[in-house]
Amino acid sequence: MYKSTFAKELAHLALEEITKSKATYAEVRCESHWSEEVSLYSKGLERAYSLVERGLSVRVLVGGAWGFAAVSEPTRHDVQVVARQAVTIARIASITQEYPIRLAKAEPMKGIYRTKIGRDPMGVTLADKLEYLESILEHLQRPDNIINACVRFCAHRVHKVFLSSEGADIEQDLTSSGVRLRAYASDGEHMQVRTYPCDSGTILGGGWEVLEALRLHEKAEVVAAEAGDLLSAEPCPAGLATVILMPDVLAQHLLHGVAPLFELDRVMGLGVHEGHRTFLRGDNLGSFTFGSPLVNLSSDGRHPSGPGSFGYDDEGVESERVELISQGCLSGFLSGRESAASLGLERSRGAMRSGSWSEPPATRPANILMEPGQGGDIDALIGDTRDGILLEGAQRLSIDQSGYTFAGTVEQGWRIKHGKKVGLVKNISYRGATVPFWRSCDGVAQASEWTMSGAYHPHAVGRLPVGLGAAPARFAELEVGASPPELVPMNTTTGLPIVLLSPQEIADREPIRPTVSDGSSSGAAGGSSAVESSEET
Amino acid sequence: MRSRDETCRILESALSIATSGVDEAEVSLRGGSIGISQFSRNHLHPSKELNQEQLVVRLWAHGRSIACGTTEVSVDGARECAQQLRAEIDRLTPGTEAKGLPPPQSYSPIMAYDEQTAYLPTIERTALAARVLSAAIRASKGSIGPDIYRSRGGVYASGSFLVGRGGVGSRGELLTYAIANSRGLMAYHPSTIVSARIEMESDGRTSQGWVSSYKLDNISLPELIEGTLNKVLFHAHMGVLPPGTYGAVLDAEAVSSLVQIIGQQAGLAAMMEGRSFLAKGLGQQLVDERISIVDDHSHPRHNGAPFDCEGVTRQPVTIIDKGVGHSPVVGWASAKRWDRSATGHARSDDGLSAGEAASHLVMSGGEASLDTLLSQTRAGVLISAFDGLEVIEPQRLRVVGTTAHGMYAVEEGQRTTPLVGMRFDVSLLDVLSHVSEIGTSRWASGAVVPPIRLNEFPLYASI
Incomplete structure (x- = not known):
């Protein structure tokens, strides 16, 4: 890790260099990342790897356009070169810039933020980690029908220094730790897998104590037993079903299918180069019914156990809780200074994050939380279900680029009949459309069933933790099955049965376009509260 | 861009430090310089210039292996890594991992480096992006593009131009470009990459195009622009089909994209553990008999590195032959474990091998x-x-x-x-x-x- 004083010295040097240019705004991040992964597999295979990355990045606005440059292991000379490089890039970009970039006003923050950790995960020796993980692996391998098992530990720490030309001066130390357990069972003919808590594992904000609190030895025994039980389970029946999704399955939906929709960059059409879109539009705010009244979602950058918690985003804006859906209605977006100004919003909601010093920030969620409901505990939710399937052990989830639809798989399910779990089912796939799915939510379990988990952001470069909190929830109708849906061959002897879309239906599929404020509209984009990017300012 | 001499000096120095007191050691270099110009819906994003290189050190002792990576690519960086690893490995109880790194290999040279591409100035790269934006704007006005249909809501271009040198993939991922181990293996393969991705969007429809080569002169931007514009702008209406x-x-x-999925699932480890289509498909008629799929890094349109992330020589492998499941691809670790010959297909994860994958696919x-x-x-x-x-x-x-x-x-x-x-x-x-x-x-x-x-x-x- 860099010492704070050295990191700050480098960042100041970069800022000083930029002040020689006509930049109207500049920010410098100097970061040290330390990641560690230890994986143990059956048959003595293991992987123990740590990576230390240090780098500095500069982002500047010159002539209304962005420039960004970064370098690893910077020297004092390097940071000056990188600063000049960023300015040059911005100047070149300004030649073709369609409209000047504006930033919503932000208070220049000064502060220090650190994740609270009980035991530094990097301070635990590899010998201690292996001993602990080996004991868990031993529990995973106990049943005779387990042919392969794996336990993986990971931890990540980043030390960030952020300085801006507006006077922001921030230091942060963010730590997350995670785990995944997996067991493969076989009867010689077929194979089944169970993981804890789901295919991608989980990460939480904190240190080694996070693992100890998860009671992993117990979980290992459950996972191994369930993998074996699945071998003799019935295949999942096909058709429309009422489903109860356990928190790990909901977490997958929150991460891949929900949170991205609220990223204002996407709403403005600014993430299309990476295939990032959303069907939500800026003018949906306050009027669009996303889910049933039981659905309440927020992004909370300060949740105590959230792996995505931070003090300040990568534009130096203080993190906060943003209500995204209130009683089913769209109530907020994840924004940064540029996207907020473009949409005429008063201020950024502190959601500009980057997983690496080598990447400019983009709007990303912090901890996406689905609020618990009044549906009682999980037994009450099951007891209230006449006919349905409980799904757990999230595996894959495919989302289309705009988030209209999804298709996924889970490891196991339980048939529910007359309020009771009556049989285990396997090989489960399901599919649906996002809005009808969330509007069909008719039960959310109480706070005691609420679980926090986390994952690294799937689209961010580097490691960017996102918290995912949910309680079990019930949805009235979802298409499930063990196989793809049966489709009849279309009779095309008279041509294809195409239904043409109207111009309005086509227009509804497009994102809104970033606009240049003429100064007459209200909000940050309207004038005085936004940072002008012209060189005269 | 590090020359062969400089690279060898770093690897040899790192290896001499790392080898001391352990059974075996391996050091590698991955990554390099990357420049990216990005644009979304006719709007230029911040271009990026970055230098992202890593030194990875891996040690074996007492039946255990551990690894450490650092962005400090120097003898000091190697020393720091090796000391940290040795301090950890000496405290471990003996494990069961068999030692045995790949011995020295011979490689057929693959031309994948172009000086002009390696040092393409930022302004020229940005100008390429600007040409795409300009084409989209002109198409919006109807001054270029097919005559059949003029866009109602405008044409919007999104995409990226990436130029890299050293060990950089077409998506900006870091690749191992040099590796040495204590058995005497030494491999070096610098490359360049230029990758242009375009997405055109108009009236709710999209089309994509992607070209990539080690050499800028090998790609035709006008062809790429025309192809994507023609796809998105050739008809006035848009329709829906019933399921x-x-x-x-x-x-x-x-x-x-389908064939690449087959390549990702064609590793020996996945096959032996029952996680691959080859587990029960070897020797079986899997697909139409006119289909053969081969992994061949030396194909002129791939120009892949002649070795994998462990330094093992890449060999062409026929995965599906006339519709029949033929052979998995094999990395060094799997080869040792199941007593097979390695084909140089270890999949890299943070510079370390993690299973196998075929990534230079050719379908008949x-x-x-x-x-x-x-x-x-x-x-x-x-x-x-x-x-x-x-x-x-x-x-x-x-x-x-x-x-x-x-x-x-x-x-x-x-x-x-x-x-x-x-x-x-x-x-x-x-x-x-x-x-x-x-x-x-x-x-x-x-x-x-x-x-x-x-x-x-x-x-x-x-x-």
Whole structure:
């Protein structure tokens, strides 16, 4: 890790260099990342790897356009070169810039933020980690029908220094730790897998104590037993079903299918180069019914156990809780200074994050939380279900680029009949459309069933933790099955049965376009509260 | 860009430090310099210039192996890594991992470096991006593009131009470009990459294009722009199809993403552990007998490194031969574990091997052009590209995904109305068993593959 004083010295040097240019705004991040992964597999295979990355990045606005440059292991000379490089890039970009970039006003923050950790995960020796993980692996391998098992530990720490030309001066130390357990069972003919808590594992904000609190030895025994039980389970029946999704399955939906929709960059059409879109539009705010009244979602950058918690985003804006859906209605977006100004919003909601010093920030969620409901505990939710399937052990989830639809798989399910779990089912796939799915939510379990988990952001470069909190929830109708849906061959002897879309239906599929404020509209984009990017300012 | 001499000096110094007091050691270098110009909906994003290189040190002692990576690519960085690793490894109880790194290998040189591409100035790269934006804006005004249809809401270009040197992949991923180990293996393969991705969008429809090469002169930007514009701007209407099974022509880009899934699932470890289609498919007729799939890094359109992330020489491997499951690809660790010969296909994860994958795929083709395949279709769909693909059952290569980027009706042998994308859930083995015609192979989105015509392709929900 860099010492704070050295990191700050480098960042100041970069800022000083930029002040020689006509930049109207500049920010410098100097970061040290330390990641560690230890994986143990059956048959003595293991992987123990740590990576230390240090780098500095500069982002500047010159002539209304962005420039960004970064370098690893910077020297004092390097940071000056990188600063000049960023300015040059911005100047070149300004030649073709369609409209000047504006930033919503932000208070220049000064502060220090650190994740609270009980035991530094990097301070635990590899010998201690292996001993602990080996004991868990031993529990995973106990049943005779387990042919392969794996336990993986990971931890990540980043030390960030952020300085801006507006006077922001921030230091942060963010730590997350995670785990995944997996067991493969076989009867010689077929194979089944169970993981804890789901295919991608989980990460939480904190240190080694996070693992100890998860009671992993117990979980290992459950996972191994369930993998074996699945071998003799019935295949999942096909058709429309009422489903109860356990928190790990909901977490997958929150991460891949929900949170991205609220990223204002996407709403403005600014993430299309990476295939990032959303069907939500800026003018949906306050009027669009996303889910049933039981659905309440927020992004909370300060949740105590959230792996995505931070003090300040990568534009130096203080993190906060943003209500995204209130009683089913769209109530907020994840924004940064540029996207907020473009949409005429008063201020950024502190959601500009980057997983690496080598990447400019983009709007990303912090901890996406689905609020618990009044549906009682999980037994009450099951007891209230006449006919349905409980799904757990999230595996894959495919989302289309705009988030209209999804298709996924889970490891196991339980048939529910007359309020009771009556049989285990396997090989489960399901599919649906996002809005009808969330509007069909008719039960959310109480706070005691609420679980926090986390994952690294799937689209961010580097490691960017996102918290995912949910309680079990019930949805009235979802298409499930063990196989793809049966489709009849279309009779095309008279041509294809195409239904043409109207111009309005086509227009509804497009994102809104970033606009240049003429100064007459209200909000940050309207004038005085936004940072002008012209060189005269 | 580090020269061979400089690279060897760093690796040899690092190795001499790392080898002391352990059974075996390996050091490698990955990454390099990357420049990216990005744009979304006719709006330039901050271009990026970055230098991202890592030194990875791996040690074996007492039946254990541990590794450490650092961005400090120097003798000091290697010393710091090695000291940290030795301090850890000496405290460990003995393990059971067999030692045995790859011995020195011989490599056939592959030309994959171009000086002009390596040092393309930022302004020239940005100018390339600007040409795409300019084309989109002119197409919006109707001054270029096909005459058939003028966009109502404008044409919007998104995409990126990436230029890299050292060990950089076409998506900006870091690749191992040099490696040495204590058994005397030494490998060095610097490369350049230029990768242009474009997405055109107009009136709710999209089309994509991607070209990539080690040499800037090998890619034709006007052709890429014209191709994507023509796809997005050739018809005034847009339609929706009901769910059902349709005859389909898959363009090479769509076939490419399916074939790459096959490559990802073709490793020996996955096969031996029952997680691959080859687990029960070796020697079995899996797909149409006209289909053969080979992994060949030396194919002129791939120009891949002659070694994998462990320094093992890459060899061509026939994965599917005339429709029959033929051979898995094999990395060094799996070769040791199951007593096979390594084919140089270790998959890199943070510079360390993690399973295997085939990533230089070539699928056999026929003689027909895409237009010929379309002309033979009375009523069906043309799928230009797939999106959101996820493998949900690797044993059967069952895949879910969407046809988000360019699906069109084909009527009386002609491409007609653009269609709203649809979802599907298919077994690739089933799909590739119902091929009625195979077109001419070409490079498309990372693989050399042909377009194909299918008797049936199930599509079940519009997106």
